[in-house]
Amino acid sequence: MTYPEPDPQRTRALPNQGGPAPAAAEDVRRAKRVRTVRMARTAVTFVCALFAVVLVFQIILVLAEANAANGFASFIDGFSGAVSLGFDGLFSPDSAKAAVLFNYGAAAIVWLLISAALNYLIRRFALPGPRVPQA
Numbered sequence: 001m002t003y004p005e006p007d008p009q010r011t012r013a014l015p016n017q018g019g020p021a022p023a024a025a026e027d028v029r030r031a032k033r034v035r036t037v038r039m040a041r042t043a044v045t046f047v048c049a050l051f052a053v054v055l056v057f058q059i060i061l062v063l064a065e066a067n068a069a070n071g072f073a074s075f076i077d078g079f080s081g082a083v084s085l086g087f088d089g090l091f092s093p094d095s096a097k098a099a100v101l102f103n104y105g106a107a108a109i110v111w112l113l114i115s116a117a118l119n120y121l122i123r124r125f126a127l128p129g130p131r132v133p134q135a
Helices: 022-063 071-082 096-126
Strands: none
Touching: 022 071, 022 096
């Protein structure tokens, strides 16, 4: 029994039966690595931004003279004290509101700088360099 010749128009969309070509396997590994690095950078950005937002909430609550006995205000106060990076007593102006603004504001800025630095380092050292065309 003879089989007809395969029609190239119908068979070109079929997947390669012999497995991925070496260049394609390298592309798959690179894509997985890039995806992992992006996920790590997203996690770092999320955590650092969360800490900065909590510090900003604390500044807003103190400036607006929120009720310190409120559950949300006390939670934010405790959380902001934990992520203030030791900036609590760095500045000591006469006003308590100004002290919170300067101390927690500086800590929030430092968290954003930490996020940027960690993202740069992760991208710089975890991702492979630019592709070099092979001759």
